[in-house]
Amino acid sequence: MVATLERPSPEHRINTETEIGSAIVMSRVIEPAAIVEHVSKVFIQRPLFRRGAVKEVRAVDDVSFAVGRNEIFGILGANGSGKSTLIRMLSTLLIPDSGRVEVFGYDVRRDEAQVKRLINRVSVEASFFKKLSPGENLAYALRLYGRSGPAVRTETYAVLERLGIARDKVSEPLEQLSRGMQQKVAIARALLTSPVLLQLDEPTTGLDPRSKLDVQGFVRELRHGHDATILLCTHDMAEAEALCDRVAILEKGKLVALDTVDGLKRRFGAEMGMRDPSLEEIFIHLTGRSLAEDTEDDNE
Template identity: 55%
Template structure:
């Protein structure tokens, strides 16, 4: 079984606290909608609109919505990559504005658009990342290989250029990179989008193991209904930057009556479907 050493977890963290606390979070983007070059007409569009929720330690919390609903913007704000317009975000009691450096040591993020040095191998990419975290090279190499094997990547591929690998194999390397530093909070932004069924199942099983065995707290964004039902302890429906419903999969389905599915619940509670062609925010 894969072992993730938490020895670098900051000692000041009280792990009995709520893991992730978000209150009245707002974020907007400006877009030119007309006017001249010297006098452009600018409009402001809300991407995250007064969202509040909390995630318990050891929980997998799903955020379910179509492209353009604000999922990725929300994840970037929690991960300190974007500065909120207003609101509060705390990770185990630490504020993302006041304690940014400490929080970055506690969490990691996997996105659908993970960037790598494609000419280099997974080994070279992962050892480079390990150096940024101050991890010993030998320890990092073995941990990287263990994670990739657990995700179903053959050992030979560990030494081959990333540019020669499939989308699914590259995503597994992104997941391995995220867990090198043994984060206690993991933000998974559509981690299985575009993966083949076998790779998707490998990633899902690894996520469950991280929750059940290694006590990770996880936020998962997705528009895959079966994935949300299989992985998530609780789910929030997001639509136009707002949370419109929250609960377990069974609770959400119960809101719309017997004989319904989670997809039925999403459509009825948001008035939308999960096949939006809008660009993700």
């Protein structure tokens, strides 16, 4: 593979005056890292070997947006809103029913192998071999990305240490570590593969405040130090406000708002009759519910 990605000029990348649900969203992003254009995904639940009603769930419904290179792009939505489905499509784990999904110009369906070399993902559940240690899990994951050897081991220890995982924990089975520590190992796994598009699906859920700040610091460092683009799905409005350049709000599979946090406040403040509404208030205004009212949805 010989393709290279040139870094954009400093003045890049995003004109923040955005519109919703149209190609204009794309045209405003000068150098897109990811393009989602008129994408839909429907899940059909059909009982196996049994008669019963076929259930159709429209998880993503004609969604369009573009993520600028080096941007931290937030996706807010309740469970069942379609955000994890979107992340999975961008991760090559789901094939869209219609529309176009591209990562740095590569189509996730046609150029799956190239896309995989550019991305990584941290999901809400730290998915590891629980009996294996952080060191063993990371050695496995890194070898899959073509990285192995003593230098990589040293680098692994350094990253884990910076995430607050002591050397003596590196060889303990992961199941003996706290949820917060497991999530930090998941973040280390993604960082160590140097993705140019990192997809974080509620990465700080369940972490203590200190760990949350550590992770948020790493996200910023990854963007500034490693030219990464970050796609962040979160329930945490403060986190979205602190980290994201722009925020997209999804509701029942549809994109209902996309702008900077300030832009959203300007636009919807007047509509809501408030001078400086919080992101949470805007979310409730647009979706009719707060994230605290979230319910589980199997298709997310």
